[in-house]
Amino acid sequence: MTIRRLCGVLRVRGATDLLLVLLFGAGFAALPVFALLPSLWGFTAAAALTYVTDEVLHSRAPGFVRRLATLQLTRPLRFAVRTVMLLALASRLDASDTVLVVALAVFSAHFAMMMLYTAVHHAIRRRRVLPLVVRNLDMSELPIPRQPPALLYRRFLRKLLHLDVPAHAGLLAALFAGGRQFAYTGFALTVGVTAVAALALLGQYRRARRMPVKDEVFAEVNRQLADYRPEVALYFSFAAVSRDFMYQVNMWIETLEQLDLRPVIILREKASFRYLSRTWIPVVCVPKADDLAELELSGVKVVLYPGNAGKNVHMLRVAEAKHVFIGHGDSDKLASSNRVSKVYDEIWVAGRAGRDRYQRVRHAISDSAIVEVGRPQLSPIRLHAEHVPGPLPVVLYAPTWEGWSDDDCHTSLIPMGVPLIEKLLAENVRVIYKPHPLTGKRSAEAAAADKEIRELLRADNEQRGAAEAEAAVAEARPRLKEIQARLDELAGRHGGDDAAQLREARVPDRAAAAEWQELRAEWHRVFWETRGQVRHNVILKSLPTLYDCFNQADILISDVSSVVADFVASLKPYVLTNAHDLPDDEFRAAYTTAGGAYLLDRDCTRLPDILDSVRAPHTDPMSASRRALKEYVLGPDHPTSMERFNTAVNTLAAKAERERAQQTTDLAA
The missing domain is CATH 3.40.50.11820 (CDP-glycerol glycerophosphotransferase, N-terminal domain)
Incomplete structure (x- = not known):
């Protein structure tokens, strides 16, 4: 409990990250000690430890890094502390006055050039901020300069700070060897490379000054919209x-x-x-x-x-x-x-x-x-009659999130999520867990329940001997990544800032829609085939889609949300969580979608009987209610939803046109 509480305070995920934080702190605490002793080997080891742990924590524990920043222990300050301690060590080891003076000048120049670089970078970024961004309009006529190279532009402070490594390494090598050449070589590399980078960015600033002004941007966008x-x-x-x-x-x-x-x-x-x-x-x-x-x-x-x-x-x-x-x-x-x-x-x-x-x-x-x-979106959902069950019943658990306040909290995660998963695992089913994207954003309890459920599913996968499936998942990962990259390209997600997005905007080829659909279908096929038929799955990203998860499931367990209304289109059995144990009649009267649902009590005592509706479909007493509810909630099958939606748009547009014409006539009169 103490470790968990400490992880929460430091905003790290677990024992490994906590160990890194302790090593990070120990390294910085050791720097002044070894500098004043003085101990050259000890200081070198402590400095290397701080470099490595600082870098790793930025990727593994960004919350801890942000916590340091709120305490004014920013990354530049940490690098400056290490530099000052190095100069103190050199002084204690009786380095020559010339080396110390040159070292002080070099580190001062390095930090000064970093400030200049930062100012120029901010100036470029401000100039490249445009009043709007577009996609699928041809903006090639706008004279927007290219974004500066990523080497100069992205994560620039991180790169500049680490340019002190040659100077630090050179000075330490000189202290070990008792000469000056290593120090001067390191100093020259640090100052030289930093100066070259600053000059290169100044050249990019000259290009950024040619950015089009706001009126030019709007004139071109409005011209494109007028054509469309x-x-x-x-x-x-x-x-x-x-x-x-x-x-x-x-x-x-x-x-x-x-x-x-x-x-x-x-x-x-x-x-x-x-x-x-x-x-x-x-x-x-x-x-x-x-x-x-x-x-x-x-x-x-x-x-x-x-x-x-x-x-x-x-x-x-x-x-x-x-x-x-x-x-x-x-x-x-x-x-x-x-x-x-x-x-x-x-x-x-x-x-x-x-x-x-x-x-x-x-x-x-x-x-x-x-x-x-x-609901025109529901056409990809397959009907219950078209579903082919696997060796194990597939239960999709898709809880909603905790809401903006406790008044609208409908999530089952907090009161019953963990025991529900435990009982499902005891029933020997396959679980697809797809929480709402905002789960845990407001409630620490919901976040903790979500984390525990993921751990339960991971541990059960190991007990089921899912190593073979894990190997297949790893083998398929490069192909999935390749498909995702092409999907991003077809979606028009170009890299770069807003100005770069606007610069690359073009009218797309509508024929690419067919390739998009084929690639998404292939992505889903590869994904599910490599997961096997017994492995639990935690779905957190946009792919696989919610509706594709519907198609994989034999039964849905969810809370009061639009997920349930959409699932009704499949006519498959579904369960609504009744976390407050309201009487069945009262719950069904309060929530329309409960009319075709099995109701699950907070203690999940009804779960075995509910799962029988999947294992033995002839015992499914709610099937008739679901058929009636589908038309009540989603409307009739004919005419199609798309036809009804299109008609509604056309009718309202015609009404708006008539009112505009009448207003014009009235003004003329």
């Missing part, structure tokens, strides 16, 4: 920008690409822009509200919102367009029937369940503003 003439916009913003939220946009991309009208995607945070999936649709990322008003979007008739966020008001003020909340999944959470949705012209839901959910919010949303459009 967008009619439908998907607008997305989220305050806590990260890849965790981009699924809310990515799930709608294929639907947008099939519309009759021309779509455009508008994002507000550059951090989220990096994780956008492949699409040929033009994408514009505009962080500032004033800049958003500069975009030429006069032809946009319908704006779609997959999320409720404060920055939505910057687009809602466009009165000429119709604004629609489409959400990012139907669920029984309060977020799926938020009174804030009243600000939109219409709210599009999957089926009758969504309409009823909003009608329960009295005096907030009118029934005429709700349109049932289905």
